[in-house]
Structure formats: structure tokens, C-alpha cells
Amino acid sequence: MNLSCTFRSLWPRYYIHHSSIPSLITRSSKTNLFIKRTITTKTNEKLAAHAFYDDKIITYANRPIRPVTLSQLVRFGQPPLTKASLRECAQYARTELPVRLARRVRAFQTLPFIVGTNPYIKEIYKLYYESFESLEPFSHDRTPNDDIEYSENLKDLVDRHADNIPTLARGFLECKQYMHAQDVAAFLDDMIHARIGIRLIAEQMIALVRQEQTGDTTDNSYIGIIDTQLNPAQLVKQCSDFVAELCEFNYGASPETIMDGHTDATFTYIPVHLEYILTELLKNAQRATVEFAKKRGLSQPPPIQITISHGQEDISIRIRDQGGGVAEDDLNQVFEYSYTTVAKASEDEDPSNIFTGIAEMAMQSGIGGPLAGLGFGLPLARMYARYFGGSFTLVSMNGYGCDVFLKLKHIDQSMAELEI
Amino acid sequence: MHMHSIRFSKVRHFSSHARVTQQASHILKEATTHAPSPVVSCTVFPLTSNSTSTATPGSVINADSNLHFYRNKLLDEYVQKDTTPITLRQLLFYERQLNTDRLLKSANYVRQELPVRISHRIREFQNLPFIVGTNPHIQSVYDIYWQAFERLRKVPPIRTLEDNDNFCIKLIESLESHMVAIPNLVLGISECEQHIDSDRIDRFMHATLRSRVSRRVLAEQHLALSQQLKRILSSSTTTTTISSPLTTSSYDHPKALTMSRNKISHDTVFSSCSARDTVSQCVKLARAHSTADNVQSPDVMIDGQDATFTYIFDHIEYVIYQLLSNSFRHTIATHPQNNLPPIKVTICSNDADVFFRISDQGGGMSASIYNQLWSYGQRPHARFGNFRNVSQLAARITEHDQVTVPLGIGLPMSRVYTEYWGGDINIVTMDGWGTDAYVRIPKFGTQLENLDFVSVSEEEGREDEGWPMSHRRFVV
Numbered sequence: 012m013n014l015s016c017t018f019r020s021l022w023p024r025y026y027i028h029h030s031s032i033p034s035l036i037t038r039s040s041k042t043n044l045f046i047k048r049t050i051t052t053k054t055n056e057k058l059a060a061h062a063f064y065d066d067k068i069i070t071y072a073n074r075p076i077r078p079v080t081l082s083q084l085v086r087f088g089q090p091p092l093t094k095a096s097l098r099e100c101a102q103y104a105r106t107e108l109p110v111r112l113a114r115r116v117r118a119f120q121t122l123p124f125i126v127g128t129n130p131y132i133k134e135i136y137k138l139y140y141e142s143f144e145s146l147e148p149f150s151h152d153r154t155p156n157d158d159i160e161y162s163e164n165l166k167d168l169v170d171r172h173a174d175n176i177p178t179l180a181r182g183f184l185e186c187k188q189y190m191h192a193q194d195v196a197a198f199l200d201d202m203i204h205a206r207i208g209i210r211l212i213a214e215q216m217i218a219l220v221r222q223e224q225t226g227d228t229t230d231n232s233y234i235g236i237i238d239t240q241l242n243p244a245q246l247v248k249q250c251s252d253f254v255a256e257l258c259e260f261n262y263g264a265s266p267e268t269i270m271d272g273h274t275d276a277t278f279t280y281i282p283v284h285l286e287y288i289l290t291e292l293l294k295n296a297q298r299a300t301v302e303f304a305k306k307r308g309l310s311q312p313p314p315i316q317i318t319i320s321h322g323q324e325d326i327s328i329r330i331r332d333q334g335g336g337v338a339e340d341d342l343n344q345v346f347e348y349s350y351t352t353v354a355k356a357s358e359d360e361d362p363s364n365i366f367t368g369i370a371e372m373a374m375q376s377g378i379g380g381p382l383a384g385l386g387f388g389l390p391l392a393r394m395y396a397r398y399f400g401g402s403f404t405l406v407s408m409n410g411y412g413c414d415v416f417l418k419l420k421h422i423d424q425s426m427a428e429l430e431i
Numbered sequence: 432m433h434m435h436s437i438r439f440s441k442v443r444h445f446s447s448h449a450r451v452t453q454q455a456s457h458i459l460k461e462a463t464t465h466a467p468s469p470v471v472s473c474t475v476f477p478l479t480s481n482s483t484s485t486a487t488p489g490s491v492i493n494a495d496s497n498l499h500f501y502r503n504k505l506l507d508e509y510v511q512k513d514t515t516p517i518t519l520r521q522l523l524f525y526e527r528q529l530n531t532d533r534l535l536k537s538a539n540y541v542r543q544e545l546p547v548r549i550s551h552r553i554r555e556f557q558n559l560p561f562i563v564g565t566n567p568h569i570q571s572v573y574d575i576y577w578q579a580f581e582r583l584r585k586v587p588p589i590r591t592l593e594d595n596d597n598f599c600i601k602l603i604e605s606l607e608s609h610m611v612a613i614p615n616l617v618l619g620i621s622e623c624e625q626h627i628d629s630d631r632i633d634r635f636m637h638a639t640l641r642s643r644v645s646r647r648v649l650a651e652q653h654l655a656l657s658q659q660l661k662r663i664l665s666s667s668t669t670t671t672t673i674s675s676p677l678t679t680s681s682y683d684h685p686k687a688l689t690m691s692r693n694k695i696s697h698d699t700v701f702s703s704c705s706a707r708d709t710v711s712q713c714v715k716l717a718r719a720h721s722t723a724d725n726v727q728s729p730d731v732m733i734d735g736q737d738a739t740f741t742y743i744f745d746h747i748e749y750v751i752y753q754l755l756s757n758s759f760r761h762t763i764a765t766h767p768q769n770n771l772p773p774i775k776v777t778i779c780s781n782d783a784d785v786f787f788r789i790s791d792q793g794g795g796m797s798a799s800i801y802n803q804l805w806s807y808g809q810r811p812h813a814r815f816g817n818f819r820n821v822s823q824l825a826a827r828i829t830e831h832d833q834v835t836v837p838l839g840i841g842l843p844m845s846r847v848y849t850e851y852w853g854g855d856i857n858i859v860t861m862d863g864w865g866t867d868a869y870v871r872i873p874k875f876g877t878q879l880e881n882l883d884f885v886s887v888s889e890e891e892g893r894e895d896e897g898w899p900m901s902h903r904r905f906v907v
Binding site: 320325 | 735777779780782784857859861862863865867869
């Protein structure tokens with residue numbers, strides 16, 4: 012083994028036992044969290060060395076991506092679901108996913124070295140690498156054409172990658188001074204955009220397999236993960252209840268949510284996406300409302316008003332809060348990654364305070380990560396909104412509150428040619 | 432034949448032709464003297480002007496005449512000057528601390544400032560594609576601008592109150608003659624749609640209207656001050672309450688008298704507009720106009736906290752009225768009479784700004800209409816044709832009494848008025864439900880006038896996400 016490999020493999024172990032080493036990692040107070048999440052083992056060391064000499068990544072990464080159109084994805088799962096269409100979907104997924112995963116790995120490999128050594132970022136890099144390794148064999152003709160086994164692998168992939176974004180968020184937050192903001196933004200944009208595509212293909216495949224297996228026809232509004240009768244009002248209620256719980260836990264109070272508009276409208280969309288966007292936006296709204304109410308000395312935080320509108324081409328959702336708005340200086344930056352208006356109190360906290368860890372973990376729960384503070388909520392929400400041609404508008408009345416307008420297009424014939 | 436070719440080429444090319452050079456320099460000499468020289472004495476170019484301008488022969492050369500090109504040299508020295516923008520606070524100061532000295536100072540500021548601003552506008556006209564400039568409507572506006580330029584350029588420095596009176600007469604003349612500018616301009620632009628791309632039209636129109644507002648503000652403010660001083664001097668007491676010019680009509684502009692409210696004084700600065708009062712006022716007006724057809728108008732609920740701010744009352748009133756009347760119209764059109772959903776107006780403020788949010792349930796707008804909302808050019812529902820029936824327009828709220836057909840420039844004009852002192856206006860719609868309009872006004876009138884004289888072709892587009900970046904560019 013050459014010297015650099017030795018050093019790299021020693022580094023994490025060195026950190027755990029000698030915390031006096033000045034490094035950007037030790038500056039973080041979240042030591043307990045870090046140890047919990049990253050355990051160095053011999054396999055990981057081998058991976059690092061192995062990656063350098065591995066040709067497969069480059070081979071796959073250099074292959075062109077074959078985008079699938081939304082209408083094809085839907086067609087794969089259109090009832091009646093036959094083995095043939097399932098086979099077609101699986102065939103596509105097997106050959107396509109390794110290419111996309113390889114590209115992600117490659118993107119990590121081109122980050123500056125110091126950034127790549129950040130344990131959070133390294134963790135995600137390893138995750139992608141391992142996923143690639145596990146899925147790559149399926150793309151060869153020699154492997155058994157067992158779609159069920161393949162979908163098990165995909166399930167594994169989806170589960171393990173669930174927390175990618177918060178982890179990456181944390182990692183890049185720590186690496187702020189080592190990379191230009193616009194390079195980080197470009198990396199993350201690609202990353203997240205690709206991730207959405209990968210998950211879409213994987214989850215569609217999994218859902219179709221399950222549908223075919225169980226012969227489940229009760230949920231016939233679903234085509235894989237696409238719901239043709241998604242009722243946004245219901246989803247809003249679910250998300251706001253969930254966020255209200257988090258809010259209560261953190262602040263002891265939560266604002267009421269009032270909904271009006273076309274509450275029985277339905278449209279075709281991917282529920283997971285909408286759920287993610289709504290959760291992020293509601294987190295912002297509720298947190299801001301409660302904090303602003305406290306600042307003003309109000310006994311009750313003012314309610315949040317949500318309006319749903321069913322238009323000719325799209326569904327619009329407006330979230331109106333009285334959370335004090337966003338200052339003009341901040342407004343330019345709210346869509347940047349790692350930009351947050353949450354007070355950075357956590358960085359100065361006493362690491363020996365055991366309650367820090369608990370509060371942190373509570374904040375970590377839930378879809379997509381913490382209640383607030385990582386600076387990813389808005390850029391991510393916007394990217395999801397735009398993925399299928401929607402739009403995202405934020406209007407701030409500084410000193411009063413914010414209005415957020417989410418416009419989502421119906422996933423229908425007009426989107427047939429949209430490429431994933 | 433030979434002579435015609437010279438008309439459109441640059442002067443420096445003439446040096447190769449001895450005879451032409453001689454004649455050209457003769458013309459240039461003519462053009463640069465201030466003494467009106469009768470065009471007919473020029474031997475080189477036969478005058479074939481058939482313009483309908485009322486200019487006396489020799490005082491103004493209008494666009495049709497062949498001498499126009501050379502006369503333009505006059506413009507250059509003004510175009511090169513920078514404008515001196517003024518703040519609302521400064522206007523207020525003049526008004527409050529008025530005496531003869533200050534009035535004359537104001538007069539000279541206006542005297543020098545107006546020609547510079549007009550000259551910049553003229554230059555922008557000159558940069559339009561030639562075909563657009565030949566449109567008769569555009570050309571008539573262009574000629575009006577030239578007349579105003581000449582008229583004001585020649586005013587000598589003002590030293591006495593009598594000089595000031597003459598100056599005021601000139602100002603009134605200019606204001607009157609410019610009343611036809613907006614209708615003609617808009618008509619002309621709509622006729623030229625295919626010759627110029629709509630983005631450029633929008634920027635040109637926006638800059639022109641913005642400048643027009645600025646000149647009217649200066650002119651009308653000065654006229655108001657002159658009246659005020661007269662009153663002060665003619666009355667026996669030396670101290671006059673500051674509020675007097677604000678409660679009586681400043682000068683007898685015919686349109687002002689049609690307003691039936693007790694505070695008229697258009698374009699004198701109101702030191703404190705109350706946001707709530709402004710809205711209530713506009714609601715009354717909008718209601719009055721929309722119930723003309725015996726139609727019920729929707730309720731308006733005002734919430735939030737009142738705020739006071741410094742602004743030119745007429746401007747803010749125009750904007751709020753426009754937005755309310757749009758909301759009324761759409762609400763009435765999409766709902767049955769007995770079940771009109773209310774319009775919600777929210778007023779709020781922080782240290783620096785006042786916000787108005789006008790939220791209706793008028794059904795919203797489809798993407799195609801929404802994208803053309805601020806455009807002066809191609810708009811699917813534009814009713815610029817109606818301008819043919821409207822010969823004069825000062826874009827004042829007072830005119831809504833007489834002008835009942837929708838003209839289609841309400842929103843673009845509102846944008847000019849809000850952005851003029853560094854504010855913003857933004858409209859977001861939910862197709863199928865309703866529309867929200869957001870107006871932000873800076874509070875204390877310390878913003879400089881927002882005149883950008885960056886050449887229209889260099890201006891960048893607006894942001895289209897989040898709150899648009901306000902155009903806080905000041906003249907350099």
C-alpha cells in the first residue's frame with residue numbers, strides 16, 4: 012500500500028482517539044452524532060483504496076444517459092399491468108441506474124480533496140459507491156432475470172439513501188470555506204436533480220413490482236408512485252399536522268392552519284414530492300410565525316392561511332403566514348444552499364451538555380431532516396416544484412409575513428415528452 | 432438626388448466633397464445659432480415639410496424637415512449633461528420653507544433640469560428604428576417634445592418674480608401640449624408592433640413614461656409653489672399655516688376641479704399620507720365607478736396596521752385605485768351578484784417601507800394573460816384601440832370620471848408611479864381563484880427619483896422569481 016492510502020485509512024481512527032487535533036470536524040459540537048453515524052471498518056478502508064484503481068466507475072460514467080419520458084414511466088405501469096411491461100421497466104432500470112449512479116460517484120470524486128474528507132460527504136460518497144457496486148451486476152445479461160430480487164435491491168438503495176440531503180447539507184455547511192459558493196451550488200443542483208430522477212425510476216419499479224405481486228387493485232388511482240387522484244388539501248392537512256407536532260415539541264406552541272379554496276380538487280402528481288415541498292414550506296412558516304409572535308409578545312401565534320386553486324393548467328397552493336417576513340438583504344440569498352436565517356446558536360453550544368444531543372435528534376426526525384437551520388429547505392423545495400415544470404414564488408412583506416405560491420402542473424398528456 | 436443621400440449620413444463623410452462641405456457648414460452655422468433663422472432662406476434643401484405642427488416658422492424644425500438632422504447638434508450638449516434627481520424630502524422642504532429666494536432657486540433648478548430630461552427622451556426617440564419614428568402618432572409626440580425642449584431651453588435665468596410668472600406660463604403651455612402624448616404614444620406603439628420587439632418597446636415606454644412623470648412632478652410642484660408664494664405675499668399675515676396649499680386648489684387646472692373631495696392640490700407633496708385613509712378613499716372611488724351600471728360591488732376588508740408615509744398623494748392613489756378597480760371588475764365578472772367574495776387589503780410596514788397587499792378572488796389569470804401584464808406592446812386583451820377616442824390623457828385619477836372605457840395602461844402606469852421613488856409593485860395570480868397585488872412604498876421620501884437613463888438597449892431584464900429586485904439605480 013502506498014503512503015497516501017495508509018494516511019487516509021488512519022485518519023478517521025486518529026480522530027476518534029485524539030480529539031485535540033485541530034480540524035474542521037472537531038469544531039463541530041455534534042461529536043456524539045458523528046460517532047454514531049460513522050464507524051470505520053476495514054471494508055471502508057479498502058473501498059477508498061479500491062476506488063482509485065477502479066475502472067468500472069469511469070466506464071459507466073462515460074456512458075450517455077438515456078432519459079425516460081414521463082409518459083413512458085406511466086405507460087410501464089398503466090393497467091392492466093402485464094409481465095411484459097414490468098420486464099420492460101426492469102430492463103430500462105437495470106441498464107440505466109448504474110450509469111446514473113456512476114455519474115454521481117464521479118461527481119464526488121472531482122470535489123476538492125479536503126471537501127471529500129469531510130466525514131458527512133465521505134459517507135454519502137461511499138453510499139453511492141456501494142449502491143453502484145451492488146446494482147452493477149444486474150445490468151449484465153448473465154444475471155438471472157429475477158425482477159423481484161432486483162426490486163429488493165432497489166428498496167435497499169432507496170432506504171439507505173433516504174437521509175442523503177441532510178447529511179450532505181451538514182457536510183457542505185462545514186466546508187463553507189473550502190469551496191466557492193457557486194461551485195457548491197452547481198454540485199448540489201446536479202446532485203439533487205439526478206437524485207430525484209434516480210429515485211423516481213427506482214421507486215416506480217418497486218411500486219410496479221409490488222402492484223403486480225399483490226395484484227392490489229384497491230389503490231387503482233396509483234400508477235406506481237404517481238397518484239392520479241391526488242387531493243392536495245388532504246396532503247396539506249397531513250403535513251401541517253405533522254409539522255405542528257414538531258413545532259409544539261420545539262417551541263411549546265404552534266399556529267393554527269386555516270385552509271380554503273378548492274379543497275376537493277384533485278390532480279395527477281407524485282405525492283412524495285408534494286409532501287416534501289409542503290413540509291419544508293410549512294416548517295418555515297410555522298417556525299417563523301411562532302418566533303415572531305414571541306418577539307411581539309403575542310399570546311397566540313396568528314394562523315397560517317393556505318389556499319388551493321384548481322386552474323386550467325395547474326394547481327396553485329398559496330401559503331400565507333404572519334411570521335415577520337424576510338429582510339430584503341436576506342431575500343437575495345434565501346435560495347442559496349446553506350443559507351439560513353436560523354440563529355447559529357448551536358455552533359457555540361457546550362458540547363458537554365447532554366440535552367444538546369437530544370434536541371438535535373428531535374430536530375433530525377421527520378421527512379427531509381430537521382425543523383430548520385440547514386439552509387436547504389427552499390432551494391430543495393424549489394427544485395422539486397420545478398422538476399415537472401412547476402414554479403415557486405416567494406413574496407415577503409418585511410415586518411409582517413410571507414406569501415409562498417406553489418404552482419404545479421398536472422402530470423398529463425402535455426408532459427408526455429418531459430424527460431426524467 | 433445627391434442631396435438626399437447626404438441627409439442620412441454622418442457629417443464627417445462630407446469632407447471629401449468640397450462643394451458639399453461648404454454648403455454643409457453653412458447649414459450647420461444656421462442650425463447652431465439661437466436666433467430663429469427662417470428655414471426658407473436656406474438654399475441647399477428645399478423645405479418640403481408638410482407637418483401639422485403649430486410651430487411658427489423658424490422657431491422649431493420638426494422631424495419632417497430636412498434641417499432637422501443638423502439641428503440635432505443642439506441636443507447633444509443637453510444629452511451629455513446628467514440629470515439632477517431630487518428627493519421627496521427636498522420637494523417638501525421647498526414647500527415648507529417658502530420665500531421668494533427659495534422660489535427663484537426652485538425656478539432655476541426646474542428651468543435647467545427640464546430641458547436636460549426632455550433631451551434624454553428625445554435621444555431615446557431618435558434611437559428607435561427609423562420605421563417606428565415615421566409612424567404619424569410617434570412623430571407627433573416627437574415634435575411635441577422638440578417644441579417643449581425649444582421653449583424651455585430658451586428661457587433666460589430667472590431673477591425676479593415676474594420672470595417666474597412668465598416661466599410659469601411656459602410650464603403650463605408645456606403641460607397642456609403634452610396631454611396628448613400618452614394616447615398618441617400608445618397608439619403609435621401598438622401600430623408598430625411588428626417592427627420592434629416587445630421587450631424593447633416595454634423598456635422604451637417605461638422609460639418615457641417614467642421621465643414624463645418626473646417632469647410633471649417638477650413642473651407642477653413649481654407651479655404650486657408659485658401660487659403658494661403669491662398667496663403668502665398677498666395676504667397680510669407673514670406666517671401662513673403650512674397646510675394651506677394642501678387644502679386648496681393649487682392652480683386652476685381644469686381637470687383638478689372635477690374632483691369632489693376637499694383636498695385637491697395635485698402633485699404637491701403630502702407629508703403624511705395615511706395608508707388606511709388612502710385605501711378608503713380609493714375604495715370609495717372604485718365603488719362609485721363600478722356601480723355605474725347598477726351593479727353591486729364587493730366588500731373590501733382592510734386589516735393590518737396603519738402606517739404613515741411621505742408620498743405624492745395622486746401617485747399612490749392612482750395605483751391603489753387601479754388595483755382595486757381591477758379586483759372589482761374581475762370579482763364581479765366571475766361571481767353571482769348576491770355572493771361576491773370580499774377583497775382583502777392588508778396594510779403593514781416596517782422601518783423603511785409600507786406595504787399594501789390587495790387580495791381578490793376574481794378568478795385569477797391564465798399564464799398567457801399573466802405574462803403580458805406589464806407589457807405595452809402585444810397583449811391579447813389590449814384595448815389600445817380605445818385610445819383613438821381619447822384625445823387627451825394626463826394619467827390622473829381625476830380622469831376616471833370621464834374615461835370609462837378600459838384603456839389597458841393602468842398597470843404599466845401604476846408600475847411607473849410606484850417605481851418612481853424606489854418602490855415596487857408585484858402581481859401574483861392563482862389561476863382559477865384570484866390575484867394578489869403587492870405594493871411597496873418607501874416611507875420617508877429620502878429615496879432619490881428613480882430615473883434611469885441607461886440606454887434602453889442596455890437595460891437588463893427583471894428577475895422573475897421571488898420579489899423582483901427593485902430598480903434602485905440612480906442617475907450617475
